[in-house]
Amino acid sequence: MSHNLREIIKTISVDCVIFGYERSMLEVLLIRRAVDPARGMWALPGGFVKKGERTSEAAERVLHQTTGVKDAYLEEIGVFDEVDRYPLWRVFTVAHVALISPEHYGLTAGKDTSDVRWFPAHELPHLPFDHSAIVATALEKLRKRVRTQPIGFEIFPERFTLPQLQTLYEVVLGKELDKRNFRKKILSMHFVRKLREFDTNGGRRPAAYYAFDRKQYDRLKDRGFEFGL
Amino acid sequence: MSHNLREIIKTISVDCVIFGYERSMLEVLLIRRAVDPARGMWALPGGFVKKGERTSEAAERVLHQTTGVKDAYLEEIGVFDEVDRYPLWRVFTVAHVALISPEHYGLTAGKDTSDVRWFPAHELPHLPFDHSAIVATALEKLRKRVRTQPIGFEIFPERFTLPQLQTLYEVVLGKELDKRNFRKKILSMHFVRKLREFDTNGGRRPAAYYAFDRKQYDRLKDRGFEFGL
DNA sequence: CCAAAAGTGTTGAGAGTACACCCATGG
DNA sequence: CCATGGGTGTACTCTCAACACTTTTGG
Numbered sequence: 216m217s218h219n220l221r222e223i224i225k226t227i228s229v230d231c232v233i234f235g236y237e238r239s240m241l242e243v244l245l246i247r248r249a250v251d252p253a254r255g256m257w258a259l260p261g262g263f264v265k266k267g268e269r270t271s272e273a274a275e276r277v278l279h280q281t282t283g284v285k286d287a288y289l290e291e292i293g294v295f296d297e298v299d300r301y302p303l304w305r306v307f308t309v310a311h312v313a314l315i316s317p318e319h320y321g322l323t324a325g326k327d328t329s330d331v332r333w334f335p336a337h338e339l340p341h342l343p344f345d346h347s348a349i350v351a352t353a354l355e356k357l358r359k360r361v362r363t364q365p366i367g368f369e370i371f372p373e374r375f376t377l378p379q380l381q382t383l384y385e386v387v388l389g390k391e392l393d394k395r396n397f398r399k400k401i402l403s404m405h406f407v408r409k410l411r412e413f414d415t416n417g418g419r420r421p422a423a424y425y426a427f428d429r430k431q432y433d434r435l436k437d438r439g440f441e442f443g444l
Numbered sequence: 445m446s447h448n449l450r451e452i453i454k455t456i457s458v459d460c461v462i463f464g465y466e467r468s469m470l471e472v473l474l475i476r477r478a479v480d481p482a483r484g485m486w487a488l489p490g491g492f493v494k495k496g497e498r499t500s501e502a503a504e505r506v507l508h509q510t511t512g513v514k515d516a517y518l519e520e521i522g523v524f525d526e527v528d529r530y531p532l533w534r535v536f537t538v539a540h541v542a543l544i545s546p547e548h549y550g551l552t553a554g555k556d557t558s559d560v561r562w563f564p565a566h567e568l569p570h571l572p573f574d575h576s577a578i579v580a581t582a583l584e585k586l587r588k589r590v591r592t593q594p595i596g597f598e599i600f601p602e603r604f605t606l607p608q609l610q611t612l613y614e615v616v617l618g619k620e621l622d623k624r625n626f627r628k629k630i631l632s633m634h635f636v637r638k639l640r641e642f643d644t645n646g647g648r649r650p651a652a653y654y655a656f657d658r659k660q661y662d663r664l665k666d667r668g669f670e671f672g673l
Numbered sequence: 674c675c676a677a678a679a680g681t682g683t684t685g686a687g688a689g690t691a692c693a694c695c696c697a698t699g700g
Numbered sequence: 701c702c703a704t705g706g707g708t709g710t711a712c713t714c715t716c717a718a719c720a721c722t723t724t725t726g727g
Contacts (some may be wrong), residue, residue, distance in 0.1 A: 226455050227536055266534065269525050291522055294538050296498050305495065307456055307536075309523050378679070394719065395681070419678040420724035484701070607706070625690065632688095647699035648705040 220267025228308045228348065229274045230261035232292075233282065233354035235333060236319040238371045239379075241386045242317075242333040243350060245340075248282060249330065253343035254301050257334070259350070261308065276310040281331060282315060288369035289313045292349070292356050300345045312353045314369040336386075361387050364436050365406060368427045376414050377401065377424035406432040449496025456641060457537045458503045458563070459490035459575065461521075461582035462511065464546040465564060465599045470563040470615045471546075475510060478559065481531050482572035486563070488579070490537065503540040510560060511544060517598035518542045521578070521585050529574045541582045543598040551631050552559075565615075590616050593665050594635060597656045605651035606630065635661040 233244040245257040253301035260281040264273040271291065279285050289311055295306040317333070334340065337349065360366065366387070368381055379396050401407060408428050451562070462473040474486040488508040493502040495668045500520065518540055525536040546562070550609055563569065568579065589595065596609055632637060635657050642650035 224534070226453065267527060269527065270536070294499050296522065298496060298498065305453075307499070319551055346709075355604050371712085376679090390460065392681085395719085398680080399682095400716090415725080417678080418676070418726035420680075422679060507705095605706090618711080622691075623693085623706085627707080629689090644698080647703070649697035651706060651709075 220265065222266050223263040224266060226305065227264045227270070228261055228306050228309060229264060229270050229277060229311060230295075230308050230315055231274055231277050231311045232258040232259060232283075232350050233278065233313045233315060234336065234353075234357065234370065235315055236383050236386075237317045237333065239382050239386075241336040241383070243336050244281065245332060245334055245342075246342070247330040249334075250341050257332070257340045258279060258343050259346045260331075262404055264309075270309040271311075274309070274313075278313050278315075284315050287313050287315045290356075290360075292352055295345050295349055296343060308349075310349045310352065310354055314357075314366060316370055318371050319428075331377060357387055358389075365404070365432065368429075368432055371427075374410060374412065374424040374426050376424060377407075378422055380407075380425075404431075404435060406435055449450040449494065450672040451495050452492040453495060454492060455534065455536060456493045456499070456660075457490055457535050457542060458499050458506060459488040459524075459537050459578055460503055460518075460540045460542055461488060461507050461541045461579055462507065462544060462584075463565065463586065463614050464544055465615075466546045466562065468611050468615075470612070472565050473582055474512065474561060474563055474571075476559040476561075477572070481582075485572050486561070486569045487572050488575045489560075491536060491602075493538075500540075503542075505539070507542050507544075508639050513544050516542050516544045519583055519585075528575060539581065541585055543595065545601050547597055551621065557630060565625045586616055587618075594633070594661065597658075597661055600656075601653050603639060603641065603653040605653060606636075607651055609636075609654075633660075633664060635664055 235242050235244065244260065248254050248256050248258050258352075260274065260277050262277050268276070271289070274289055274291075275285070275403055278287060278289060282291045292310045292312055292314075294307055295310055298305065298318070300306065300308075336350075336354065339347070341347075342350070357366075361384065367375070367383065370383065371380070377398055380401065381392055381394065385392055406428050407425040410424040410426055412424045412426060415421045452473055464471050464473060473489065475489045475606050477483050477487050489506050491502065491506050493499055497505070500518070502518075503518055504514070507516060508519060519542075521539040521541055522537055527533065527534065529537075565579075565583065568576070570576075571579070586595075590613065596604070596612065599612065600609070606627055607623075609630065610621055610623065613626070614621055636654040636659050639655055640651040641653045643653060644650045
């Protein structure tokens with residue numbers, strides 16, 4: 216083992232596809248690369264793994280450094296390791312997906328906002344290396360996950376309306392859902408509870424706010440239930 | 445890039461959990477380690493990745509070397525990288541699951557059979573490193589997979605009986621299934637067709653042999669359907 | 674009073690589940 | 701003729717999918 220556990224391992228990196236949900240859109244957080252290769256391009260946040268660190272820890276570190284968020288949903292998607300994916304030397308990268316609530320996220324916390332930005336997941340700029348493939352895989356993973364366990368907790372602020380939640384599902388799944396069936400389904404799971412507050416924005420009937428019931432939510436997640444939509 | 449693409453990368457290895465189905469049991473292929481560390485112990489087949497190779501290719505190579513099988517179902521399960529998982533130096537391993545049909549498998553092809561053996565998946569010997577955790581994760585993966593797409597094609601010989609297929613599912617899922625419901629389900633998918641041959645072994649009514657219909661099977665797999673059992 | 678989105682129930686079809694008896698063979 | 705496992709059908713329940721109108725607000 217190395218003496219210096221903070222030294223980096225140049226062969227192994229992590230990259231994070233960080234999803235957030237804002238303005239009724241699924242968005243991905245990109246950073247502007249400050250160093251070569253691909254300096255100046257928008258790319259996935261990532262970095263090399265350190266000697267005393269696991270890849271999952273490296274991914275948490277990257278997430279924390281770019282967003283200030285800890286303890287978010289963060290999951291490995293897979294290894295990306297085409298031989299020439301990185302131009303300078305051989306790098307194996309372990310890709311991760313994260314879901315965070317932009318509200319929890321202090322984007323400008325100590326950072327110049329000009330080098331970290333949300334982009335709509337379906338209108339990303341051209342990305343360097345194999346980052347486009349990584350994003351595509353992350354989206355796929357998200358689509359599968361959405362079908363086997365509820366999302367929302369990780370990606371939403373404290374309170375939200377059911378139409379907002381529905382829009383999230385529609386964006387992720389890429390298809391429209393029936394309002395009534397969606398509500399029926401969500402409410403039957405009992406992991407959200409209605410608040411006595413209302414979203415009074417706009418010329419329309421106010422939408423009731425809901426909040427997640429953490430206990431129920433965790434219980435359901437552990438059981439690993441089906442979520443057919 | 446290195447000049448010698450066949451040189452190994454000592455930081456990254458692959459390990460394969462190779463499942464087979466025989467004697468009505470789900471089995472795992474282990475090899476007896478010929479070198480230190482853990483020389484003489486039964487362990488997962490694996491090896492270091494080479495410089496000109498992807499991890500998926502390394503896994504295919506390992507599978508081919510130990511079984512003679514190419515083009516089997518082989519999928520990444522994840523990275524296992526506890527800092528001290530390997531006693532000599534830091535090694536990140538990318539674990540894979542494979543399903544093969546023991547019939548296709550020339551176990552003794554050029555190999556001394558004493559150092560490669562099937563073990564019942566639920567009665568494995570004590571394994572070195574983190575290999576037990578890898579097997580546990582592989583089994584979990586298999587359980588999930590079994591629910592979203594049919595297995596059998598990869599793991600079964602050319603022809604098989606429905607009771608055999610049912611037993612496979614029971615072993616993987618760890619619960620008994622109703623004969624009638626199972627047959628109804630399988631037959632309704634039309635990816636198996638009945639042959640005019642029968643398994644006449646034993647003092648019982650002969651079981652009809654079936655074979656997979658590759659086209660239908662692939663079509664279903666692509667659609668990614670639900671397989672509730 | 675108009676536009677815009679929130680909210681609300683019912684019905685029919687299909688899938689899953691539970692369940693018991695007869696059949697073909699080898700010994 | 702007996703033991704062993706193979707093979708078959710039906711009824712009930714529950715979940716999913718389709719579908720239209722009323723409500724509340726801001727402008």
